[in-house]
Amino acid sequence: MSVEVRIPTILRTHTGGEKIVTGSGDTLSALFTDLDLRHNGLSGRVITDEGALHRFVNVYVNDEDVRFTGGLGTKLSDGDSVTILPAVAGG
Amino acid sequence: MARYDSILDTAGDTPLVGLPNLSPAGDVRLWAKLEDRNPTGSIKDRAALSMLAAAEADGLLKPGSTILEPTSGNTGIALALVSRLRGYRLICVMPENTSEERRQLLELYGAKVVPSPAAGGSNQAVAVARRLAAENPDWVMLDQYSNAANAAAHTATTGPELLRDLPTITHLVAGLGTTGTLMGTGRFLRENVPGVKIVAAEPRYGELVYGLRNLDEGFVPELYDEKVLHRRISVGTADALRRTRQLVQDEGVFAGPSTGAVLHAALVVAGEAVKAGERADIVVIVADAGWKYLSTGAYSGSLEEAAEALDGQLWA
Numbered sequence: 578m579s580v581e582v583r584i585p586t587i588l589r590t591h592t593g594g595e596k597i598v599t600g601s602g603d604t605l606s607a608l609f610t611d612l613d614l615r616h617n618g619l620s621g622r623v624i625t626d627e628g629a630l631h632r633f634v635n636v637y638v639n640d641e642d643v644r645f646t647g648g649l650g651t652k653l654s655d656g657d658s659v660t661i662l663p664a665v666a667g668g
Numbered sequence: 669m670a671r672y673d674s675i676l677d678t679a680g681d682t683p684l685v686g687l688p689n690l691s692p693a694g695d696v697r698l699w700a701k702l703e704d705r706n707p708t709g710s711i712k713d714r715a716a717l718s719m720l721a722a723a724e725a726d727g728l729l730k731p732g733s734t735i736l737e738p739t740s741g742n743t744g745i746a747l748a749l750v751s752r753l754r755g756y757r758l759i760c761v762m763p764e765n766t767s768e769e770r771r772q773l774l775e776l777y778g779a780k781v782v783p784s785p786a787a788g789g790s791n792q793a794v795a796v797a798r799r800l801a802a803e804n805p806d807w808v809m810l811d812q813y814s815n816a817a818n819a820a821a822h823t824a825t826t827g828p829e830l831l832r833d834l835p836t837i838t839h840l841v842a843g844l845g846t847t848g849t850l851m852g853t854g855r856f857l858r859e860n861v862p863g864v865k866i867v868a869a870e871p872r873y874g875e876l877v878y879g880l881r882n883l884d885e886g887f888v889p890e891l892y893d894e895k896v897l898h899r900r901i902s903v904g905t906a907d908a909l910r911r912t913r914q915l916v917q918d919e920g921v922f923a924g925p926s927t928g929a930v931l932h933a934a935l936v937v938a939g940e941a942v943k944a945g946e947r948a949d950i951v952v953i954v955a956d957a958g959w960k961y962l963s964t965g966a967y968s969g970s971l972e973e974a975a976e977a978l979d980g981q982l983w984a
Contacts, residue, residue: 585878622883633886635870635902642870642900660902663878664886665789 578655580608584619585661591619605636606649608659623661624649633664676750679706679713680825684833687952689918690931692938695947698931699834700921701826704957708745708773711826711955715848716746718821719810720754731755734807738762738797740790740982741770742956743812743846748777759807761797763789765877765981769960789877789982791887812846814890819852827856834949837861838941841934842953843926843984844868844900847892849953854896868900869933871908871926874979901936903929905983906975909966911935912958916967924956925966926984955984 579599584592592598598616602608606628613620623634628649630636636643637660643651653659672678682705687698703711723729734757737747744760751758758779762770765786774781782800784793794813801809812818826849830837840857842849847868854866894900905925912928915921934952941948958967965977 586875587878587883631883632888633883637902640872640902642868642902644894645897645899660872662872662902663883664888665791665873665878 578603578653580653580655580657580659582608582612583658583660585663587663588619588622588661591616591622602653604649604653605638605643605651605659608653609649635662635664636660637662674753675707676717676753679717681829682706684830684951685921687915687919687921690914690935692935692942696938696941696950697948698934698938698950698952700915700919700923700952700954701830702921702954704923704954706746708742708749708777709956709959710742710746711849711953712742712746713749714821714825715812715818715846716743716750718817718824719812719815720747720750722815722817722820723808723810728808729754729756733757734759734804736761736797736801736804736807736809737812738784738790738793739812740766740793740845741774741960744779744781745770745773745777747810748774748779752778759800761793761800763793763982765789767961767981768963773960786980791885794887812848813887816891818846818848819855819891822849822852823856824852826853827860830857830951831860834951835861836949837864837951838948839865839867839934839937839950840953841867841869841930841937841950843930843955844870845926845984847889849955851891851893851896853953858896865898865937866896867933867937868897869926869930870900870902871929871984872902872904873982874905876980877982901933903932905978906971907932908983909974909978910971912966913971916958921954922958923954924958924961924984925964925978926956927952927954929984930955 600612609620683702691697706713736759738761761782784796857864908928911931
């Protein structure tokens with residue numbers, strides 16, 4: 578199984594400048610563990626030592642914010658698209 | 669009765685109109701709440717009036733007082749109108765990458781615009797305004813991101829209007845900016861409509877907007893309480909524009925690009941309801957009309973050209 582992950586500019590230092598990388602895992606948590614094997618340090622920028630999402634980082638699976646779909650336990654399927662974005666203000 | 673004592677008295681009580689051509693089934697219906705029918709043409713008139721009334725009640729404002737606010741446009745324009753009529757001076761900190769019309773409107777109403785760097789977006793506008801506020805302790809910063817009166821405006825008005833006009837409401841879909849609309853309206857509906865779902869449509873801008881963001885200096889509005897929401901859907905520029913145009917073409921409703929994002933999320937919800945065989949009455953909040961965005965190219969040329977033109981801008 579393969580999942581596409583969109584990396585924001587600020588995190589591309591961990592992916593050798595790549596905008597989109599692929600990884601695998603049945604859950605978001607497993608995906609980040611897998612990604613970290615090839616993209617050292619990426620996981621730590623998104624997930625805290627306590628195993629939660631960093632406050633100012635939003636992660637989406639197929640456009641759904643994962644904080645509402647089970648957080649890092651969100652299930653993944655082959656072909657899913659994951660997007661990581663910094664939180665920005667509106668208004 | 670359509671007679672009012674002043675323009676400010678026309679705020680709120682906006683029309684809720686059906687979207688029969690976009691609704692996928694007879695029992696899965698979309699409804700648009702036309703917030704562009706407010707005095708300055710956006711939903712932010714509700715928040716601005718509420719925040720100013722609260723500040724006045726607290727004795728923070730007197731004629732001649734200076735108000736400072738970080739804004740990507742609509743809140744500033746709404747505050748500018750009230751400030752003009754009540755004799756306050758208004759300074760708005762606004763990112764450079766917002767539409768030209770917003771700047772012109774602010775200046776027309778008499779506000780002073782302090783530009784903040786495009787690369788820093790709204791986060792930086794907030795930071796600049798908070799610094800200016802610290803340097804000028806006599807200025808009043810209403811701070812729409814943390815001001816409880818912002819969300820309270822919607823608990824007091826937007827929510828009750830929706831319940832009155834659509835007692836069968838099943839879903840509220842609105843844009844996520846300060847989060848005031850969703851927090852205030854969402855809280856009211858959750859308390860009064862069993863089973864109602866509160867859905868946020870969050871703009872996903874082009875790369876340039878997020879480009880230089882440091883993840884440690886991100887921003888989440890103090891008003892935001894994720895427990896009020898059931899779901900948060902991210903909508904990219906191209907989808908938002910496509911839906912904005914579809915709303916004009918199919919229903920004759922001319923809305924700003926943020927409404928396209930809201931409609932996109934609403935159609936996701938509607939499609940799921942049809943699939944599940946469940947009835948749904950889905951409210952789409954139309955935060956503003958398209959006038960202020962004409963210069964961005966959002967409404968002319970091909971969708972691809974329009975999306976490219978809008979990509980580096982804060983379109984919601």
